[in-house]
Amino acid sequence: MAATQEKIRVTVRMRPLNHKEQAMHDDLIAWECFHDQRSIIFNNPNQESSATATPYTFDKVFAPSCSTQQVYDEGVRDVALSALSGINATIFAYGQTSSGKTFTMRGIVENAIKDIYDYIKNKPEQHFILKIAALEIYNETVIDLLNPESGPLRLVDDPERGTIVEKLNEQVAKDAQHLRHLIAICQAHRQVGETSLNDKSSRSHQIIRLTLESSLRESSGHEKTLVASLNFVDLAGSERISQTKICGVRLKEGNHINRSLLTLSTVIRKLSGGKRGHIPYRDSKLTRILQSALGGNARTAIICTISPSLSHVEQTKNTLTFATSAKEVVNNACVNMVVSDKTLVRQLQKEVARLEGEIRSPELSSSCLRSLLAEKDLKIKQMEKDMGDPRCQRDVAQSQLELARSELELERRANKVHKGSNDHRPSGQVVRCLSFSEESESAVGKHTPDRRKVVGRQAILASPDPSILVGEIRKLEHRQLQLCEDANRALEVMHKDFATHNLGNQETAERMSKVLSEIKDLVVAGSSLEEIVTADKADLKKMISQFKNQGNTIASLERKLENVQKSIDKLVSTFGTEETPDSKTQLRELEIENRVPTNNNIGGGGGTFARDGSPAARKSKPVDVKKIHKMFKSAVEENMKSFKVYVAELKELVAKLHYQKQLLICQVLELEVNESASEETDTTGGSPVQWEFVFEEQRQQITMLWHLCHIPVVHRTQFYLLLRGDPYDQIYMEVELRRLTWLEQHLSELGNASPALLSDEPADYVSASIRALRQEREYLAKRVNSKLTAQERELVYAEWEVPPGGKKQRRLEFINKLWSGPYNIHHVQESAQVVAKLIDFSVSDENSKDMFELNFASPYNKKTWGGWNFVSNLLHL
Numbered sequence: 026m027a028a029t030q031e032k033i034r035v036t037v038r039m040r041p042l043n044h045k046e047q048a049m050h051d052d053l054i055a056w057e058c059f060h061d062q063r064s065i066i067f068n069n070p071n072q073e074s075s076a077t078a079t080p081y082t083f084d085k086v087f088a089p090s091c092s093t094q095q096v097y098d099e100g101v102r103d104v105a106l107s108a109l110s111g112i113n114a115t116i117f118a119y120g121q122t123s124s125g126k127t128f129t130m131r132g133i134v135e136n137a138i139k140d141i142y143d144y145i146k147n148k149p150e151q152h153f154i155l156k157i158a159a160l161e162i163y164n165e166t167v168i169d170l171l172n173p174e175s176g177p178l179r180l181v182d183d184p185e186r187g188t189i190v191e192k193l194n195e196q197v198a199k200d201a202q203h204l205r206h207l208i209a210i211c212q213a214h215r216q217v218g219e220t221s222l223n224d225k226s227s228r229s230h231q232i233i234r235l236t237l238e239s240s241l242r243e244s245s246g247h248e249k250t251l252v253a254s255l256n257f258v259d260l261a262g263s264e265r266i267s268q269t270k271i272c273g274v275r276l277k278e279g280n281h282i283n284r285s286l287l288t289l290s291t292v293i294r295k296l297s298g299g300k301r302g303h304i305p306y307r308d309s310k311l312t313r314i315l316q317s318a319l320g321g322n323a324r325t326a327i328i329c330t331i332s333p334s335l336s337h338v339e340q341t342k343n344t345l346t347f348a349t350s351a352k353e354v355v356n357n358a359c360v361n362m363v364v365s366d367k368t369l370v371r372q373l374q375k376e377v378a379r380l381e382g383e384i385r386s387p388e389l390s391s392s393c394l395r396s397l398l399a400e401k402d403l404k405i406k407q408m409e410k411d412m413g414d415p416r417c418q419r420d421v422a423q424s425q426l427e428l429a430r431s432e433l434e435l436e437r438r439a440n441k442v443h444k445g446s447n448d449h450r451p452s453g454q455v456v457r458c459l460s461f462s463e464e465s466e467s468a469v470g471k472h473t474p475d476r477r478k479v480v481g482r483q484a485i486l487a488s489p490d491p492s493i494l495v496g497e498i499r500k501l502e503h504r505q506l507q508l509c510e511d512a513n514r515a516l517e518v519m520h521k522d523f524a525t526h527n528l529g530n531q532e533t534a535e536r537m538s539k540v541l542s543e544i545k546d547l548v549v550a551g552s553s554l555e556e557i558v559t560a561d562k563a564d565l566k567k568m569i570s571q572f573k574n575q576g577n578t579i580a581s582l583e584r585k586l587e588n589v590q591k592s593i594d595k596l597v598s599t600f601g602t603e604e605t606p607d608s609k610t611q612l613r614e615l616e617i618e619n620r621v622p623t624n625n626n627i628g629g630g631g632g633t634f635a636r637d638g639s640p641a642a643r644k645s646k647p648v649d650v651k652k653i654h655k656m657f658k659s660a661v662e663e664n665m666k667s668f669k670v671y672v673a674e675l676k677e678l679v680a681k682l683h684y685q686k687q688l689l690i691c692q693v694l695e696l697e698v699n700e701s702a703s704e705e706t707d708t709t710g711g712s713p714v715q716w717e718f719v720f721e722e723q724r725q726q727i728t729m730l731w732h733l734c735h736i737p738v739v740h741r742t743q744f745y746l747l748l749r750g751d752p753y754d755q756i757y758m759e760v761e762l763r764r765l766t767w768l769e770q771h772l773s774e775l776g777n778a779s780p781a782l783l784s785d786e787p788a789d790y791v792s793a794s795i796r797a798l799r800q801e802r803e804y805l806a807k808r809v810n811s812k813l814t815a816q817e818r819e820l821v822y823a824e825w826e827v828p829p830g831g832k833k834q835r836r837l838e839f840i841n842k843l844w845s846g847p848y849n850i851h852h853v854q855e856s857a858q859v860v861a862k863l864i865d866f867s868v869s870d871e872n873s874k875d876m877f878e879l880n881f882a883s884p885y886n887k888k889t890w891g892g893w894n895f896v897s898n899l900l901h902l
């Protein structure tokens with residue numbers, strides 16, 4: 026694909042004077058932006074005229090009054106969005122410390138995410154995958170911001186892809202909200218420190234890399250895939266040591282920052298000169314990683330941020346000189362199209378066929394051609410080997426999908442708990458989750474003006490009206506029945522396909538009827554549910570037992586769907602394999618049936634008959650039976666594939682249904698517990714069976730919330746081991762759930778809020794918790810040696826799949842694995858046992874539950890909230 030030459034887009038943004046600068050009387054505004062919004066001039070407030078100054082001109086100059094939205098729209102938007110058409114793009118923020126780089130980049134990233142997802146929404150015919158990776162370069166060390174525990178990363182030179190960061194974690198963003206959440210995690214991990222010019226000065230260069238992959242099936246049937254990366258680079262600020270008055274660690278950081286920025290400006294200066302001599306990309310990790318954005322295959326925009334203040338005039342001039350060089354740098358961006366392995370194999374096969382033809386022709390048969398052919402054959406084999414068995418790949422992908430789904434489900438479960446400790450209102454997620462479609466949401470809205478009162482657990486406690494629950498359940502049941510009917514219809518269509526086109530063999534037919542009966546079974550399950558619900562007359566006790574039965578039926582529905590999917594898988598694989606002797610015979614029969622008769626003794630009229638009286642081919646042209654058969658076959662194959670997808674979707678919906686039902690059962694149980702508590706004045710309340718159920722449910726929620734909120738693993742271990750479902754544990758569980766729910770809500774608000782609106786307090790909390798957790802893990806890693814014998818260590822390493830390596834590294838890797846899989850009960854149990862051993866913790870009288878404060882107030886009120894125990898407190902260090 027031809028590259029397009031384009032200069033780097035350079036814009037300048039001047040921030041307003043800050044409070045400190047305003048407070049200094051002699052600190053005046055030293056720069057004036059022209060009305061053309063392209064030039065800026067030094068205007069010394071201590072001199073009468075600016076006649077001697079020369080203006081600096083750029084693609085755009087944004088005055089202090091301009092919003093970040095404007096900077097995005099007019100300065101970088103089109104560069105950022107080129108990634109959607111397969112062109113790499115990079116957006117930098119460059120400038121002195123405290124000039125507004127981070128402020129600007131956060132807004133730019135937010136705007137870009139919004140635009141990207143709007144674009145994706147409007148292109149339903151295209152399939153998009155968006156991945157994110159993020160790193161920081163701190164003191165010339167590369168750290169993965171999505172997984173800082175992985176330690177320093179190496180840069181590796183790849184002959185085709187250039188410099189790559191080895192083992193950099195990349196995650197697929199499920200949607201815009203998930204992407205924002207991941208970015209918030211990266212920002213929380215970034216190194217920040219206080220200097221005299223900026224309370225929250227970034228001490229590292231941060232690169233957030235989004236990889237956008239879009240595939241489109243063209244009318245020719247070929248799939249076109251475009252892949253491009255979009256980098257958001259928030260550089261650390263250049264700083265004059267005398268001005269920032271830094272020393273110690275900050276000084277060391279400042280030196281590294283200044284040195285790498287110097288390399289960046291040298292690279293830019295050399296590139297802007299147009300001479301293609303030696304460009305010192307390799308002098309810093311920053312320029313190595315960003316090499317393609319600097320004169321390579323990318324579109325690049327640089328936003329230079331400056332302060333208006335007279336006291337920073339020298340630094341501002343340096344920034345503007347850098348910007349002036351940068352606007353002369355020319356890049357060569359091109360569209361990055363990916364040719365799939367399959368297409369390559371196909372091309373090579375064609376070439377082989379051509380060569381074979383040439384070899385067979387007597388005049389061209391030569392040893393040279395033979396060797397060429399052999400070489401190509403070898404290449405094809407290698408490629409086929411690399412591609413692996415597509416069916417196997419499909420299965421792996423499918424199981425990954427299932428895993429991701431169940432993770433998502435658990436995440437939802439964790440989120441579903443009532444949000445907010447004081448107002449007892451349910452979260453938005455719970456509300457959303459309880460309604461499948463907009464239609465049902467509006468239906469709920471009709472019951473009562475305040476929907477939230479209807480569906481929330483706590484709200485129901487406050488307003489115990491079982492008829493509302495019946496309404497909810499009925500809607501769910503109705504939806505379930507619809508699903509079964511849909512499935513049946515789809516299957517019948519497929520069955521017709523098979524019958525009409527006389528495809529497949531005996532085995533396929535058997536499988537087909539098996540799937541049919543399985544689906545029928547589903548429909549029966551669905552209708553029996555409907556009967557139960559419609560027979561109900563709002564008797565609370567009766568309802569509870571009904572709900573439980575329905576829960577079981579849904580579980581069996583899930584199992585049945587599982588079977589259906591397995592059968593379809595088998596069907597697809599049988600059908601996709603080589604032609605069977607049966608089908609070959611059928612094909613031969615069809616061919617014979619359709620062959621042009623040799624003896625033309627046919628009567629007139631519309632139809633023609635062969636000598637044996639069977640329907641025969643038309644007189645004029647022979648019918649290409651093979652072709653038709655192939656066409657039918659591929660049509661049926663397509664149908665089966667889409668049916669498979671359809672069943673997978675059904676499965677997901679049933680899982681959702683199941684979850685919603687569990688939630689409703691919980692609500693009813695609580696209602697009942699409450700009622701019986703008031704009737705019997707029994708403080709423990711509820712039957713043991715009900716409590717057991719609620720306990721397990723709450724424990725799962727708590728485990729997930731511990732994970733999401735980075736709670737110390739020692740606290741998790743103690744809590745997990747001490748609270749084992751005793752009826753008196755109810756109160757502890759409730760308190761823990763409230764605290765965690767509050768915290769999680771607080772942190773997710775941080776993830777969803779517009780960066781410009783973020784308060785600093787939650788961000789600090791996240792990074793402090795992550796840091797504390799890291800320290801705790803490091804501390805536990807040190808205890809592995811003293812608390813486990815060499816033999817025990819080897820055993821646990823094998824059990825936890827810790828790869829061989831240095832002793833220290835293995836210990837840390839092992840500890841990092843503990844409590845990392847909140848959705849796996851076995852993992853959680855094992856983690857608790859290991860941590861308990863490392864800290865000598867046992868369940869005994871002296872280790873009572875009293876260590877978990879019984880305080881219902883949210884942690885927001887710091888006076889009453891003591892915080893979670895850190896390992897150092899616990900070990901009295």
Ligand SMILES: Nc1ncnc2c1ncn2[C@@H]1O[C@H](COP(=O)(O)OP(=O)(O)OP(=O)(O)O)[C@@H](O)[C@H]1O
Pocket residue numbers: 039040041043120121122123124125126127128129223225226227228260261262263330
């Ligand atoms: N355009 C702007 N409008 C209002 N406030 C701004 C603007 N730009 C920056 N600020 C404020 O100035 C302060 C410093 O900004 P920021 O931290 O983004 O600077 P920086 O260039 O990233 O600094 P460093 O290099 O030290 O990390 C912040 O409090 C920020 O909110």
